[in-house]
Amino acid sequence: MTLEFPSTVVSKGPSWKGFDALNFLVIFGASYCDVGFDYTNSPIPTHEQPLGIEFPGATYAEPNTPNWVGHLITKYGSANKLLVYNYAKGGSRVYSVKNQIEVMFKRQISQKPAWAPWTSEDALFITWVGINDAAWGSEHEDNLQKLFEAQESLYDSGARNFLFVNVPPINRAPARGKEPNYISWNTELKKATALFATAHPDATVMIYSSWDTFNALLNDPVAYGFPAEDVLKANGSIWVDHLHPTSAVHHFLARDMFAFLIGQAVFDS
Numbered sequence: 001m002t003l004e005f006p007s008t009v010v011s012k013g014p015s016w017k018g019f020d021a022l023n024f025l026v027i028f029g030a031s032y033c034d035v036g037f038d039y040t041n042s043p044i045p046t047h048e049q050p051l052g053i054e055f056p057g058a059t060y061a062e063p064n065t066p067n068w069v070g071h072l073i074t075k076y077g078s079a080n081k082l083l084v085y086n087y088a089k090g091g092s093r094v095y096s097v098k099n100q101i102e103v104m105f106k107r108q109i110s111q112k113p114a115w116a117p118w119t120s121e122d123a124l125f126i127t128w129v130g131i132n133d134a135a136w137g138s139e140h141e142d143n144l145q146k147l148f149e150a151q152e153s154l155y156d157s158g159a160r161n162f163l164f165v166n167v168p169p170i171n172r173a174p175a176r177g178k179e180p181n182y183i184s185w186n187t188e189l190k191k192a193t194a195l196f197a198t199a200h201p202d203a204t205v206m207i208y209s210s211w212d213t214f215n216a217l218l219n220d221p222v223a224y225g226f227p228a229e230d231v232l233k234a235n236g237s238i239w240v241d242h243l244h245p246t247s248a249v250h251h252f253l254a255r256d257m258f259a260f261l262i263g264q265a266v267f268d269s
Helices: 067-077 094-108 142-156 177-197 210-219 247-262
Strands: 008-011 024-029 083-086 122-129 163-165 204-208
Touching: 008 024, 008 177, 024 067, 024 094, 067 247, 094 142, 122 142, 142 177, 163 177, 177 204, 204 247, 210 247
Parallel strands: 024 083, 024 122, 122 163, 163 204
Antiparallel strands: 008 204
């Protein structure tokens, strides 16, 4: 039986006004999140161009197709007109995400400039990292500690709504990673988010489970509209290559993430 890591609300604070209240997504991570936004050169996100660059950006899905970020804002976030500051870069590990937070975010929007007037109530900070870290080992406690030290910078800037995405079962991708490495990451992520939530009782801290979305899809691909023979096939309908999912798979990630977020009621003291 496959181990489950369900999407979880670790804690909820007064700044959570529900998904519909969000105006900004601030994203950190690796290739699954990357849209090609460059904080030094790309235009500022606008309602006409919410990624700051021409939609769907440069993703690691098929050419000219959206990843989950693009699917989320077009299929599920249109009423919000979400603006996306996406600092994710392909190949990133924890040390790279620390740089995304402590350099890129800090230099661009941490001070809430007039052209990005985010607030504690209308911004959701999403971090999805760990796939590349887990490819190199199964001991992640120190890595997660470093990641959450960087989250302190976000909190100090006024961030109060946090969503962490756990890692998918890359052992079931054509890359065939080692399952214990990914199980260990997700286990340590649960512990680290709990510690962070305890230290910051006014914060909303959530985990969305890409692990469960991928397992559900790979367990019954036909129900999701994919041929059964593509489950472990690179350059197929599920996997673009040995590691990265297709835009169609990213859609299900966005769908499930949205279902999880929209289901979280406004904080009630």
